[in-house]
Amino acid sequence: MLAAWKKSFLLIVFSYLSSYLCASEQDSLSARYLKAKDDGLAFMAQIGGHPFDTQLAFLDSAVNQTDDLKKAAYHIQFVKKYLKRHEAVDSLLLLAEQHLLALNCQRGAAEAMFYKGLRAMQSHQTEVVHSALNEAARLFRLTDYPEGVFYSFSRLANYYSKLDNFQLANKYNREVLSLADTIGDVNLKESAYLNVANCYSEQGAVNEAVIYYNLLEKSLEQSHNSKRYKPLYNNLGVLYIHQENWEKANEYLLKSLAIKEQEGDSLGMFGSYQNLFRISLKTQQLKNATSYYSKMNALKPRLTIPIDQLLTFKYNSTIYHILTDNKTNAVDDFKQYTSIKDSINNAVFANELLSIEEGYEIDKRNQTIELLQQKEALQNTQVANLKTIIGIVVAFLVVLLVNGFYMKRQWVKLNEADKRLQEKQDEVIMANKRLETLNKSKDRILSVIGHDLRGPVGGLKELVELYMELPELEPQDITNLLKTARESSSGAYYLLENLLTWANSQRGEIEFKAMLTPVYPVIRKSIDLLNQSINTKNIGFEINIHPTLSIPVDVNMFRTIVRNLVSNAIKHSHKNGLVEVNAEARDGEVLFSVVDHGQGMTADMISQLFAKKEAYYISSDESANGTGLGLILCKEFVERHGGRIWVDSEKEVGTRVCFTLPMTTTMAYSIEKTRASMIG
Incomplete structure (x- = not known):
């Protein structure tokens, strides 16, 4: 019990030490990468005034003699700046990803995967977008960078919202909101509110969208982040138009328009004028409608207006001319409206025709599949019967194998027990031999002590006694006695020293x-x-x-x-x-x-x-x-x-x-x- 506890304790300690060492190594790699990233940002600022090809040449020269970590960091900063130049940046991003994965630098690899996902969005490679941004989020978590996880999931939510896959969009938006609360950064929280509200707006969930727009508005009252007022006011105005709350819609659209006019955003101003023009027509405020109509016509020659906005403008203009009793302009605008709509419908019709042709091919395939399914059902019945027979045979074989397994295990145990018994017998025999040898050794040592030591020690004793009995010996005799005593004592001493040395x-x-x-x-x-x-x-x-x-x-x-x-x-x-x-x-x-x-x-x-x-x-x-x-x-x-x-x-x-x-x-x-x- 105690041994098991010690083993478990040691395993826990070893696991903790291993995790600590791995974490320390990752911290060191992340620190080196972030330093190289800062150097890369400074480098990009230095070469920013040159043409793209010149900057690319400068980049190759700068990283030619550097290590793979710094090279990858510089490449990622270049890709970040020129994300839409796929011919050049794809190869750089691939090299950066390979270097960072080989070095096991999780922080750098996370950023490489993040930009890989953004690149895949441009070519609508949904599987690559999904896998790359989720892997980026996982690596950001491992390096304790929740902001990176936030940005990865936020991009995924926006992407799936544009694809009308609102189930996945809502899933990632919930992750984004949770992360914003955990991180506690006001800027990230406001970004989350705006993205979630826009997503609900796109899927027609007006009430939910208004809730998050209102949360954003309350937060902006504290943070005064002016950049987010424009999309907030504009989107709230549009939502209130859908709810036919003309007063609220007018209020927020005017706020958005003021910001756009201050920034000189002409296309944004056209969109706001269009929405206000529509409200004026709905509420029969023709004076305001005339003002907005004039402003839009003044902006039109300077802008490339998206076709859907142009179609809406012609429709509203037709209504405006009817209300102001200008029949000629109403007819002209209506003709332009129908022409634009026909061009859109033709494109839609072409797509629908293609869909019909594809559907016809699908029907033919479905008929073929149905025949194949009938054949397959018949085969499945035959296979099921065969499986039943095979199952019975297999069950019988399993029973035999189980019995054989247990019999073999018992036989192995008996063999092992027999081997252990034989080993114990061999150990006893060896122990007896060692005891016999030790007994002989003991007898020999006693014999040595009794024979070899008794002689010189006894002789030394007799010499001493002789000297005591005959103190009147001549000096020469005494010298001879001492020499003899020295020889006897030296022999005994060296013998004893050998015995002790051998025993040790x-x-x-x-x-x-x-x-x-x-x-x-x-x-x-x-x-x-x-x-x-x-x-x-x-x-x-x-x-x-x-x-x-x-x-x-x-x-x-x-x-x-x-x-x-x-x-x-x-x-x-x-x-x-x-x-x-x-x-x-x-x-x-x-x-x-x-x-x-x-x-x-x-x-x-x-x-x-x-x-x-x-x-x-x-x-x-x-x-x-x-x-x-x-x-x-x-x-x-x-x-x-x-x-x-x-x-x-x-x-x-x-x-x-x-x-x-x-x-x-x-x-x-x-x-x-x-x-x-x-x-x-």
Whole structure:
């Protein structure tokens, strides 16, 4: 239970850290992109006075040597300015999108997808518009930029409203209103009110449109955003015309007209005059109607008036001339009205004719489809019968498979249990063998302590007692006694040190620490200590090692190797003999040798020296030649350095003990790591 809780906690922490690191990376990418975006805006301002082709050349030169993030940011700013030049900007927008997606820069990719959606609007690629702007909104959310989500959904709402897909338009408008409330920006909220009101107006939902226009008007009373008064007043005036609320319509249209006149918006003024002209005719205010009629005629020559507005103007003019009893002008305007309407109707008729032809083709296809459906129904009946039979067979097979699955699972479980039992038995056998080996080791150590330590310690005790009983000994006799005592105590000390070192090694308590060490001083010091403590045979020493030779070794292990090999050489040398210690560098390693000219060994004796570690303590030989523990330690410590050890000897000629050590720390360290992993 506790382990599961810890695991869940660690998973939560890991998930949080991963999210934090990803968010930090995105924040960094967004910051870099926004900096590059600002640089791109400044760059576009600098080249703004040049022709388009020149600006494009300047852009290529500016981003030629930059990274992909900055290049994409510059391209997007260029596309933003020249969104309608599709021949040039499409390729730039595609490159920017590819770079930003490859870099996983979500903020930049969101802007690329946003402008991709706007480009698709111009070519009426509805699927691309929908997918691109929704993806832009998703990426803006991930980078915590709700304003971007607002603009994406607002564009989608307007687009679907123009396509008369009011279901989707209303859906995205609800998202826009919710985002405006969440963001709390007055400008965005007013934009949302205007777009939603326009959408309701286009779908004929007058009451809903008036509600949002009124909300916008109340907000403008606080914000005084003059740019939105003109569309607000104009659209409210038009809505009130539909409701035949002439007074309200006249009030708002006059407000809109005042703003248009102030801005010099001639086409907008014509539209306002037209609506006011219509109201004047409806309310029989002919004086006002005459004024608006004159103003529209004054503006007409300077404007390119949309055909629907021109048609409305001719219709209203006809009504005006009838009311003012100007029959000639009424007939002329009516003829122009019918001519314009006929041209529109002809275009509509052509479209309807095309629709009829398409409908005829559709009818033919429908008949063919109906025949195919009848055939398909017959085939479906046959297939249903076949499916029933197949279902029965499949059900039977499933039952068999389920039973087989459970039987196989039980068989696998039995096999696994048998394997686990066999593994446990093997572990018990291995444990028994280890216990047997440890018992033999214990018996041998006790034998060593009882035999090898009792002799020198007992001799030392007798020497002390002899000295206590015969205090009148001559100085020379005392010196001889002390030499003998020193030899006994040194032998016991080195034996104890080997025993303790070996025991620590078996428990894994000796840590290998290699460092670059001068070889000569270590060997010199070890020989000097042995010369003082156990050299009673007047043995001479010759050290053939270059004083500058340094290799990576564990100093304590190396000192133990040298001490044991030189001590053995002293033991097996004749009186007044010579012990040589040599070192030679070759092929990335150093060859060491300790040579004595003593009694030597036979081939059988050499073969037993470096047998398994257990060999030395199951031997029955407990002669004065020693336990062999020192050589076992030497072998183990040499191998932990990554070296080798061997013996060359000839009976009554002498013995050469050789070992190698690598000259580089890397070799020694890698070998020690391999050994440690095997032990672990």
